[in-house]
Amino acid sequence: MHVERQIKLVTEQHNIPKPSPMPEFPMKEWSVKIYVLDQANNEHPATCFTKVIYNLHPSFEEKTHQTFTEPPFTCANEGWGEFEMSIDLFTTEKGGKTTVYHDLNFQSPSYEVIQSVTFKNPSQSLLAILRETGPIPNEDDSKVAAKARKANDLKKKKAVCDFEKMADALGKLGEEDLLQVIQMIHDYKNEDTYIKNDVDAGEFTVDLYTMPDLLAKMIWDFLVEIKVVS
Missing domain, CATH: 2.60.40.1970 (YEATS domain)
Structure with missing residues (x-):
């Protein structure tokens, strides 16, 4: 440069x-x-x-x-x-x-x-x-390209499943099913996956859009299997 x-x-x-x-x-x-x-x-x-x-x-x-x-x-x-x-x-x-x-x-x-x-x-x-x-x-061009890549990645993720429906369904799960989802997240998350586990408050938070596609697909298929989404 x-x-x-x-x-x-x-x-x-x-x-x-x-x-x-x-x-x-x-x-x-x-x-x-x-x-x-x-x-x-x-x-x-x-x-x-x-x-x-x-x-x-x-x-x-x-x-x-x-x-x-x-x-x-x-x-x-x-x-x-x-x-x-x-x-x-x-x-x-x-x-x-x-x-x-x-x-x-x-x-x-x-x-x-x-x-x-x-x-x-x-x-x-x-x-x-x-x-x-x-x-x-070229700095502005780089920023535009990075923004376009991010939008494209988000578009690809949305194609894997409906994250809005997923978020709504996760909030309605019973304790046993929810624990199974949390275990999936722990087992298949990657370094980009944002999670926050507040043990004292009994709260578990995950940014669904930061999950790898494989994990998102596994959770979606599980929700479909137990008939909370379609």
């Missing part, structure tokens, strides 16, 4: 009163922040990333690679020159690293750049975060 999201890089810059090594280029204070956009282009904290590394111009020397772990992953520095930086975006996924490139320039006090980022085979925890900013591909 691949999930795509838009990220926004917000750059702000202004002159500062510090001497520049290049007199014709004033010193600047600049910053870059990262946000995730939803389908309406609203900004959200980029919590889908756990770490961001800005790879700056080599002239920054020991500060060339700067790491941030909290949204909006603000990278703030001083300098006089424009350059293209690469930005590594990390998630907790295996191989979860994406690199984008950003042009740092001083043409305006602030500017925004939108780029696409693809998340490959995100985990359930990352999917939960990504849902906050947009749909997950």
Whole structure:
């Protein structure tokens, strides 16, 4: 599964009163922040990333690679020159690293750049975060398919017997016949069969629709045999 999201890089810059090594280029204070956009282009904290590394111009020397772990992953520095930086975006996924490139320039006090980022085979925890900013591909189709399968299973079960008649008949059984039905349920239920046995209250409950077809057919045939349903 691949999930795509838009990220926004917000750059702000202004002159500062510090001497520049290049007199014709004033010193600047600049910053870059990262946000995730939803389908309406609203900004959200980029919590889908756990770490961001800005790879700056080599002239920054020991500060060339700067790491941030909290949204909006603000990278703030001083300098006089424009350059293209690469930005590594990390998630907790295996191989979860994406690199984008950003042009740092001083043409305006602030500017925004939108780029696409693809998340490959995100985990359930990352999917939960990504849902906050947009749909997950094929997820709606999967839900529809699951609903259709459930409806089809229910239809098949109804074809085995009439559960409404069964429920009504079970409520009218005498103690001996009822105990025989309960024993059938215990003997032939499966892991999906929901039962509740309240010994203190003398109550036994079963969700008829969760019984396997074989068990439902056995109970139905028994009810037919003792002539409480037809």
